[in-house]
Amino acid sequence: MDITMYDTLLQLPLFQGLCKNDLTEIVGKVRLHFSKVKAGARIVAQGTPCNRLVFLIKGGLMSEMKDGQGLYSWNEYFGEPFVVEPYSLFGMHTDYAASYVATSDADTFSIDKNYILPELGKYPIFQLNYLNIISNRAQVFRHRLLPGNAHSLEQRVIHFFLCHSERLSGRKVLKIKMEDFAWLLNDTRLSVSKVLNELQGKHLLALRRKEIEIPDMASLMDYRESLQQGAELVQV
Amino acid sequence: MDITMYDTLLQLPLFQGLCKNDLTEIVGKVRLHFSKVKAGARIVAQGTPCNRLVFLIKGGLMSEMKDGQGLYSWNEYFGEPFVVEPYSLFGMHTDYAASYVATSDADTFSIDKNYILPELGKYPIFQLNYLNIISNRAQVFRHRLLPGNAHSLEQRVIHFFLCHSERLSGRKVLKIKMEDFAWLLNDTRLSVSKVLNELQGKHLLALRRKEIEIPDMASLMDYRESLQQGAELVQV
Numbered sequence: 067m068d069i070t071m072y073d074t075l076l077q078l079p080l081f082q083g084l085c086k087n088d089l090t091e092i093v094g095k096v097r098l099h100f101s102k103v104k105a106g107a108r109i110v111a112q113g114t115p116c117n118r119l120v121f122l123i124k125g126g127l128m129s130e131m132k133d134g135q136g137l138y139s140w141n142e143y144f145g146e147p148f149v150v151e152p153y154s155l156f157g158m159h160t161d162y163a164a165s166y167v168a169t170s171d172a173d174t175f176s177i178d179k180n181y182i183l184p185e186l187g188k189y190p191i192f193q194l195n196y197l198n199i200i201s202n203r204a205q206v207f208r209h210r211l212l213p214g215n216a217h218s219l220e221q222r223v224i225h226f227f228l229c230h231s232e233r234l235s236g237r238k239v240l241k242i243k244m245e246d247f248a249w250l251l252n253d254t255r256l257s258v259s260k261v262l263n264e265l266q267g268k269h270l271l272a273l274r275r276k277e278i279e280i281p282d283m284a285s286l287m288d289y290r291e292s293l294q295q296g297a298e299l300v301q302v
Numbered sequence: 303m304d305i306t307m308y309d310t311l312l313q314l315p316l317f318q319g320l321c322k323n324d325l326t327e328i329v330g331k332v333r334l335h336f337s338k339v340k341a342g343a344r345i346v347a348q349g350t351p352c353n354r355l356v357f358l359i360k361g362g363l364m365s366e367m368k369d370g371q372g373l374y375s376w377n378e379y380f381g382e383p384f385v386v387e388p389y390s391l392f393g394m395h396t397d398y399a400a401s402y403v404a405t406s407d408a409d410t411f412s413i414d415k416n417y418i419l420p421e422l423g424k425y426p427i428f429q430l431n432y433l434n435i436i437s438n439r440a441q442v443f444r445h446r447l448l449p450g451n452a453h454s455l456e457q458r459v460i461h462f463f464l465c466h467s468e469r470l471s472g473r474k475v476l477k478i479k480m481e482d483f484a485w486l487l488n489d490t491r492l493s494v495s496k497v498l499n500e501l502q503g504k505h506l507l508a509l510r511r512k513e514i515e516i517p518d519m520a521s522l523m524d525y526r527e528s529l530q531q532g533a534e535l536v537q538v
Contacts, residue, residue: 133448133449134448153437153440153441154437154441155433155437156430156433156434156436156437156438157433157434157435157436157437157438157439157440157441158434158438158441159438159441159442159445163444183426183429183430183433184426187423187426187429190419190420190423193419193423193429194392194419196433197391197392197393197419197432197433197436198392198393198394199393200393200433200436200437200440201389201390201391201392201393201436202392202393202394202395203393203440204389204393204436204439204440204443205389205390205393205394205395206395207440207443207444207446207447208399208443209395210443210447211443211446211447211465211466212369212370212465212466213369213462213465213486213487217485217488226449229447229448229449230447230448249453250449251449252453
């Protein structure tokens with residue numbers, strides 16, 4: 067295994083902390099399916115069984131999650147290194163939660179599920195990494211479920227984005243009709259439109275026909291933080 | 303190890319599928335701290351570090367989660383066998399999410415975190431059980447975060463209970479002032495009170511001063527299901 071491959075694997079959260087010998091051993095025993103993917107190609111389809119781990123080691127990916135009622139799609143953009151839904155490999159809901167499409171020519175490799183525990187599970191560091199990633203996800207989601215300060219419509223709009231975000235940074239796109247968004251938020255089209263335009267005025271969103279772009283989720287989260295601090299000051 | 307102990311361990315989801323030899327080996331190597339607890343004793347305190355797995359093998363437990371704003375507490379009731387927050391042992395938020403109090407004289411045992419991966423992690427079945435439990439939790443919570451049919455106030459009230467429930471069956475108690483509940487639900491005290499009284503009329507809730515009891519969460523979930531089927535019929 068060359069140095070580049072070793073460094074690439076070590077950047078993936080699941081492999082972090084393994085030593086070079088472990089990785090060389092793993093690469094010797096576990097079949098890694100390498101693949102070059104053209105921009106625009108779909109790597110994984112929402113709703114199909116997740117029975118392997120797909121790793122992006124070069125290029126970009128977009129996830130696209132369509133809701134059950136056919137009202138909207140939620141798109142997120144990821145760069146290398148990235149693992150596609152490690153949380154969909156185990157548990158009782160093992161279908162992919164979203165589709166994944168290459169946004170540039172990309173390099174990936176995948177490992178079949180039957181190798182994961184019998185081979186990779188032999189390394190306590192790998193076990194720990196996996197349990198940390200999934201546990202953290204469960205903890206973050208639980209926290210998002212508790213009623214927070216999402217009282218104003220503006221906060222509820224931001225909370226909608228938050229609840230759908232895999233990562234709280236980077237670009238996101240919500241494709242939805244304004245009337246459907248208003249319906250999901252339990253408010254009027256006019257009020258929702260007003261809030262979205264105000265957020266656009268603050269350069270936190272860009273509104274287009276049937277589409278809301280969040281250029282940088284981190285900025286929106288900073289703004290949300292400032293709102294909540296304001297609310298706490300008022301309560302005191 | 304006697305037969306009873308073997309059967310007891312096998313009932314715990316983390317140990318399910320292990321053979322008697324594995325369990326005998328585990329009990330020989332891993333220190334199990336057995337403990338008899340009096341009714342009313344607190345076993346674990348919310349906000350303290352989770353650095354062991356506590357198993358309830360006889361008796362009952364109540365969990366009590368207090369929200370960050372001091373507005374309410376959410377109590378759930380569990381019988382044997384039960385593991386206290388296996389999802390708080392790994393990840394980035396490893397403080398207990400709730401307190402746990404014995405509701406009867408109870409038998410427990412605990413295993414320190416440093417034994418979990420080095421010793422129990424040697425058994426692929428244990429690894430698989432652990433990953434299944436945590437992954438499933440993350441999957442269920444993600445699903446609860448998506449906007450569903452929680453549009454009417456009645457559905458939002460039920461969704462509030464759903465979001466707080468560890469298990470969707472059994473008895474739950476929410477201790478809250480009506481005006482705080484209304485504030486959290488973003489609605490008026492009068493409307494919330496009306497909805498709660500209607501649910502009480504259907505025997506799905508019991509209202510007391512500063513307290514809402516759900517005698518059986520499964521009945522409330524069945525009722526919610528019937529509401530959603532009704533809503534789908536209307537949409538079609």
